[in-house]
Amino acid sequence: MSITEYFDLLFTDYTLRTISLGTAVLGIICGMLGSFAVLRKQSLLGDAISHAALPGIAVAFLITGAKDTNILLLGALVSGLIGAFWIRGMISKTHLKSDTALGLILSLFFGFGMMLLTYIQKQPNANQAGLDKYLFGQAATLVESDVRLMVIVTGIALLVVLLFWKEFKLLLFDQDYTKTLGFNTKFIDILITFFIVLAIVIGLQTVGVVLMSAMLLAPAAAARQWTNTLATMVFLAALIGGFSGVFGTAISATQNNLSTGPVIVLVASFFVVVSFVFSPTRGLLFKQIRLLKNRRDLQLKKTLQFMYGIAQTHENIDHPHTIRILNNFQGFTKKSLRKMEENQWILLNKQQWSLTSKGFAEAQNLFNQQTQHE
Amino acid sequence: MSNPQIEIQLIAALVAVSCAIPGVFLVLRKMALISDAISHSILPGIVLGFFITQDLNSPVLIILAAGTGIITVVLVERIQKTGLVKEDTAIGLVFPALFSIGVLLIAKNANDIHLDVDAVLLGELAFAPFDRFLLFGADLGPKAAWIMGVILLITLLLLYLFFKELKVSTFDVGLSSALGFSPAILHYGLMSVSSITVVGAFDAVGAILVVALMIAPAAAAYLLTADLKKMLWISVCFGVFAAISGYWLAHWLDASIAGSITTVLALVFLLVYFFAPNKGVLSVMYRQKQQRTEVSLLTFLLHLNNHQEEEERHINHLREHINWQQVKANTVVKLALDNNLISITNEVISLTQKGLSFTQAALEYIITNKDDKIEHLKDDFFLFRG
Known part of the structure; x- marks a missing residue:
């Protein structure tokens, strides 16, 4: 199956539609709440x-013996919450650091x-198979009721995020201030952790x-690179999450033997790499370009400064001098001279240069700026 | 006990010891999660190594996979250095991506590889004795035991040689570089040893147990002692204990050995977490309660000291005035009485001579805010603690 076929099938094939919708919704909720976690x-x-x-999951299965997804997920929720709050307790009550607590x-x-899972597998119980899909996930096992649950949970999470937007935002950036304003930080904290779980x-x-x-x-890490506004970040993260879900499903559907989970993760990681490199303000590429540009600028200014020093010793500033008296230590290259001519700082005449009044003013100003800053 | 059983326990114990030693340093250096990252991200290294060597136990594969572990560490540090994301996010981004690549490589070549993802996470210790180490036709025992034994020997040797350097650089990076030990070399040395240990142990016990065996004994030992040598010994003991009793738990439940060892580790940690003297949760909570009462006592005595008039010192008034619950008020008053700091006549409380000198000393501390004023306070005045 090729990618175009996949998109054709997306609207006709029931299974594919369910899975794609499921992974998209999952990406959206993860992106949204992941922003807060990050x-x-x-x-x-x-x-x-x-x-x-x-x-x-294992305990829920042992107690109920049922394979109903909702019950198993309820068990997962409970033990996830126990884990989350135990981590918190460990960090506050003992001198173990957060990394140790998390790893433990x-x-x-x-x-x-x-x-427990291996114990269950040895039990003579016909229902046991299928628990290990929770290890690596199997998007293929998603059915409509699962997707419906996802949509409902995402809806509730969205509602809560919108309702408590102000509180969440405050708590993220200034916990002490939130407390002094009289918000119940503990409650907000627990609420946010609960939804992440x-x-x-x-x-x-x-x-x-x-x-x-x-x-x-x-x-969330990808979205963070494109914006400094929380609302935009949450929105972008949800978007990227959703796209990763759909593309990941598409790619894994078009190939044999590609499990959906890892592919989605790789697609999301690809978004991260792209964001790291190409984001206009924070991205590595533009940062490097800016760095080089600054360095070149500095070099030009250095040459100009040197020329200014020479010009000052003469009565008229546009007195011509040979290029040879400049040397590399003043950051001079043929290219930089041409650039300076473009800026109308100097006039070039064969092997000679002379400072223009504009260049003179610029150099003077450069010096003034420095003293002004100090 | 049959021969394979002894061998399994031997391998488990060897793995436990070789994990516990680097684990102690990882926990102390606040890098515990690096072990998690390494244990996941060596997967593509193992798969690629397997393509090349076609043998899961070959040393080449171990080196290759350990290389992936070090690449992970470097990658995490690189990403962190760009300042685009925080360190924990960098870890969280790198290892799932590498792990995914590994999983996909396995899935794509499922027919050619004798590796499955469950085994990667869990390992299969029960099968370890079947893979024998044969030299000139002589059976020298299970291969896994030899691999872990060699790794353990190297670890012990390095630990013995560089103990001092490791110790200094763990607790004071500045001092160690001033003394001329390069923290970078020690850092990457430790990372290499951890990677090799993870890879070696991986085949036998799986990715997650490696993390558990590295962090849990060290964390439990850290709650029991503040001495590095003792901490190493204690975590080694915990590791070996968990390895052997975990084996028997698995035997009894007919469950995964790696899972059972982790469960025993969890129990050990739980016990230490709650009951460790000084640093356990119960003792911390007790101490906090004690401190709360003692601070209340101090407030109470200062209040008495400030008021000479009788109605301010009446026992019922105090309750309203300082706004304490009845129980708390009773505790504080009783503590003060027990320590002979106050006397009660006709329901009016007054400070005794001892109480007066106590408040004087406390006031002096409050005014000067110097620790040495308060250090001996409790020893000097308290017969009973809160």
């Missing part, structure tokens, strides 16, 4: 929580979950425990 410097919280959700919760919960749990079925954190991070 800005709160909780990027890896998502990783820890998604791993911590695993024992919840991540590995210990996951290991416990794996033990919720987004992670929703995505488990599609991209799985291991890669879920990238879904949360990558769109």
Whole structure:
């Protein structure tokens, strides 16, 4: 199947439509809430929580014996929340640092979950198969009711984000100020964490425990590069997340043996790389270009300064001098001289240069600017 | 106990010890999550190495995969240095991308590779004894034990040789570079050892258990001691204990060995987390409660000191005035009485001689704000603590 065929089928094929819609919605909610996680410097919280959700799934299965997605996800939600709040407790109550706390919760919960999963697999229970899809996710198993759940949760999350927009924003950037204004920071904090956990749990079925954190991070990290406004960032992140979902599904549908989860993550990572390099204000490419331009400018000014020094010793400023008296230490090259002529700072006449009045004024001003700044 | 059982426990214990040693330094250097990143991102290295060597246990593969681990570390540092995102975001971006590449490589070549993704995360310790190390036709035991043994020996040797340098650079980077040990070399040395250990252990116990074996024993030991040598010993002991009892738990439940070892580690950590003397949660909470009461006591005594008039010192008035709940007020008054700081006559509280000198000392601290004024305060005045 080629990409164009995929887009044709998107509107006719039921399965493909469901999966694409599911991954798109997942991308949107992850991008939206991931922005908050990234800005709160909780990027890896998502990783820890998604791993911590695993024992919840296993325990929910052991208790109910049902394979109903909603019940399993409820279990995941509970154990994800336990993990999230335990991390917080560990950081505040002991001298263990946040990285240790995250790593502990991540590995210990996951290991416990794996033990339970392997234990379940050995049980003589016909229902057991399919739990391990939560490890790497299988977008192909999405059905309409799953997508409906995703849409509902995303709707609620959107509503909450809009309702508490001001509070979330304040808490992100100035926690102490929020507190002095009389907001219940603890409540807002818990609310935001709860929804991040919720987004992670929703995505488990599609991209799985291991890669879920990238879904949360990558769109937000990419969006961050394009804007300094929270609203724009959240919107962009949701957009990028949604696109990653659809493109990832498209690519994995067009090839054999490509699991959807990893492909979505790679597409999102691609967006990150593009943003890192090409963002106009923060991007590496333009930063480098600006750096080179500044360096060239500085070199020009240096030459001009040197010329100014020479011109000052003469009565009339446009007295011509040979080019030879300039040397490399004054940042002079043939190209820079031509550039200076373009700026009408100097006049070139064969092997001689002379300062124009404009160039003289510029050089004088350069010096003044310096003293003014000091 | 049969022979394979002993061998499995031996391998598990070897893995536990070789993980615990770098783990201690990772935890102390606040780089615990790097082990998580490495353990995931070596996957593409392992797959590529497998294409080249066709043997999961070959040393070439271990070196190649460890190389991927170091690339991850460098990549994370590079991204972080651009200032575009914070360090944790950089980690979170790099390893899922590399892991995804690994998963896709496996999926695309599923027919050619004897590797599946479940095994990558979980490892299969139970099968480790079947892969024998044969030299000139003689059976020298399981290959995994030899690999881990060599890695452990190298780790121990490096630890012995560079213990002092590691110690200084872990706790004081500035001092260590002033003394002429390059922190960068030690940093990348530690990263290399961690990568190699992760790769070596990976085949036997899987990616996640490696992380658990690195972080959990070290974190538990860190709650028990502040001495680096003791911390190393304690985490090694915890690791070995978890490895062996985890094996028997798995045997009993018929579950994954790696998962069971992690579960035992979780239990060990949980116990230490709650019950560690001084740094455990219970003792911290107790201490905080104690401090709260003692600060309340101080406020209470200062209040008494400020008021000579009887109605201000009446026991009921105090409750209203300082706005304490009954229980709290009772605790504070009882503590003050026990320590002979106050006396009560006709429900009016007055400071005793001892109480007066206590408030004087406390006031002196409040005015000068010098720690040495308050350091001996509790020892001098308190018979009973809050």
